[in-house]
Amino acid sequence: MPSELQRSDVEPNGPSARNLLLLIAAALGIAAISAVAMPGLGYDAWTWMIWAREIGHLSLNTTTGSTIKPLPMLVMAPFASFGDLAPFVWLTLARAAFLLMPFAGWRLGSLLGGRYCALLSAVSTLMIPLAADSAVNGYTEPLIILLTLTAAAELILKRTQRAMLVMVLIGLIRPEVWPFVLVIAIWAVRGKKLSAWRAVLITLAAPAIWMTLGWVGSGRPLGGSELGQIVLGGDDVLRQALTGVVPIIGIGVILAAVLAVRQRNRVVLLLGGTALAWVLLVTVMTLLSLSSGNSRYLAPAEALAGVLGAWGLTESIGLLTSVTAKRLAAGIVVFGLAFSAMFGLVSLSRSVDRFTTYSKAADQMKGAIALAGGRDQVLAVGKPVVMNWSRVSALAWQLDVPITGVRTIWRVDWFTSTKLPTILIAAPVAKAGPRSAIPRQFRTTLIGKYGPWQVMRAERAVANNR
Numbered sequence: 001m002p003s004e005l006q007r008s009d010v011e012p013n014g015p016s017a018r019n020l021l022l023l024i025a026a027a028l029g030i031a032a033i034s035a036v037a038m039p040g041l042g043y044d045a046w047t048w049m050i051w052a053r054e055i056g057h058l059s060l061n062t063t064t065g066s067t068i069k070p071l072p073m074l075v076m077a078p079f080a081s082f083g084d085l086a087p088f089v090w091l092t093l094a095r096a097a098f099l100l101m102p103f104a105g106w107r108l109g110s111l112l113g114g115r116y117c118a119l120l121s122a123v124s125t126l127m128i129p130l131a132a133d134s135a136v137n138g139y140t141e142p143l144i145i146l147l148t149l150t151a152a153a154e155l156i157l158k159r160t161q162r163a164m165l166v167m168v169l170i171g172l173i174r175p176e177v178w179p180f181v182l183v184i185a186i187w188a189v190r191g192k193k194l195s196a197w198r199a200v201l202i203t204l205a206a207p208a209i210w211m212t213l214g215w216v217g218s219g220r221p222l223g224g225s226e227l228g229q230i231v232l233g234g235d236d237v238l239r240q241a242l243t244g245v246v247p248i249i250g251i252g253v254i255l256a257a258v259l260a261v262r263q264r265n266r267v268v269l270l271l272g273g274t275a276l277a278w279v280l281l282v283t284v285m286t287l288l289s290l291s292s293g294n295s296r297y298l299a300p301a302e303a304l305a306g307v308l309g310a311w312g313l314t315e316s317i318g319l320l321t322s323v324t325a326k327r328l329a330a331g332i333v334v335f336g337l338a339f340s341a342m343f344g345l346v347s348l349s350r351s352v353d354r355f356t357t358y359s360k361a362a363d364q365m366k367g368a369i370a371l372a373g374g375r376d377q378v379l380a381v382g383k384p385v386v387m388n389w390s391r392v393s394a395l396a397w398q399l400d401v402p403i404t405g406v407r408t409i410w411r412v413d414w415f416t417s418t419k420l421p422t423i424l425i426a427a428p429v430a431k432a433g434p435r436s437a438i439p440r441q442f443r444t445t446l447i448g449k450y451g452p453w454q455v456m457r458a459e460r461a462v463a464n465n466r
Helices: 017-036 043-056 070-076 085-113 115-126 129-137 141-154 160-171 173-189 195-217 234-242 247-264 266-287 295-319 323-371 376-379 387-399 411-414
Strands: 424-428 442-450 453-460
Touching: 017 085, 017 442, 043 070, 043 085, 043 195, 043 387, 070 085, 070 195, 070 442, 085 115, 085 129, 085 141, 085 295, 085 323, 115 295, 115 323, 129 141, 129 323, 141 160, 160 195, 160 376, 173 195, 173 295, 173 424, 247 266, 247 295, 247 323, 266 295, 266 411, 295 323, 323 387, 323 424, 323 442, 376 387
Parallel strands: none
Antiparallel strands: 424 453, 442 453
């Protein structure tokens, strides 16, 4: 199968502007329906919504919570003062990005190796293990994958400035992309593809915005909190990288590396080198305790690996001389994808079921707050406590307070440092996530129950002097 890399200045079979707009509109529509049917966000996403609201109120405080993500914070700031509009809009965008990922994979695949590579790239992109779960929770990984594949395609099409601007958006989510932007900027200036002043502005844009928000919110340039982050080892990061694509695509990545070296295919080698460099960067940052090494941080590398694996498989099949051999190889690829898809659908089903329970409990939290007398009464009693750390940001959003305005007894010392009495909101582990037992030195009085939630008044127990 001949490579189309030499036609990189013209996009083959590119969609018209009208069709592209229709595709985006359809993705947004479907995503909006899913956001209505299955609302709610994960812990990190609720944190970004709170910080978006605080940006609008000029009271940003990022000392407690997740790590900051300037893109969702800035994009949602205009919506954050209108009730639950910001969570709905963000969840719609995150899930629309997931639906658009296959198109981005198809587009890059068509630039690398034609229609079969494009089709397989679309499928492999959709099957990136972490993408679906992230879309369900409203996390940024689907958007990162979409932007990564778009930036790669723009670079192949020699649209350097447009590619760098897309990478700036990625840089407002993942700081690991900053050195890659710098390398491209130097290459673009030396090749007279971009003026020096534009290259400097684009290169510094994401770091400047990130550090400004970090400094304003926490007094630290990178901002955010390391609260609750479990730092992995370098070997854990490498293991996660190896499982970041389905097995048949992983075989394709190996074939792509061999073929790219034999064919001296510079574009494929550069894309593969970029993916490998990203994994190594995350690994080094994890070893230096600059990153927790979460598998979600590998999303850009996994996106590129998915398309490269598709190229490796289709290119290898194209080199076979026998029609029978080609059909057999294609059948093996289809079987491998179907086999992985079966397990992927099971995993997605479990994720959806788990999140549906989580989402329903989060929605019923409003009723629990009302049962306690409403927001003002909850805050008047004392700083509220939610009985599992994963609900802190959701409760803070519902009460319209900073994340520091809510406590959890995930760690007993946080609870003991809380001024009592206070309202304690608790739910079974299966309904609401991990929680700790109430320390014995405190007594609780049940106010009532709403759905899975128990609402209690917590006070310090009177010492027994007998």
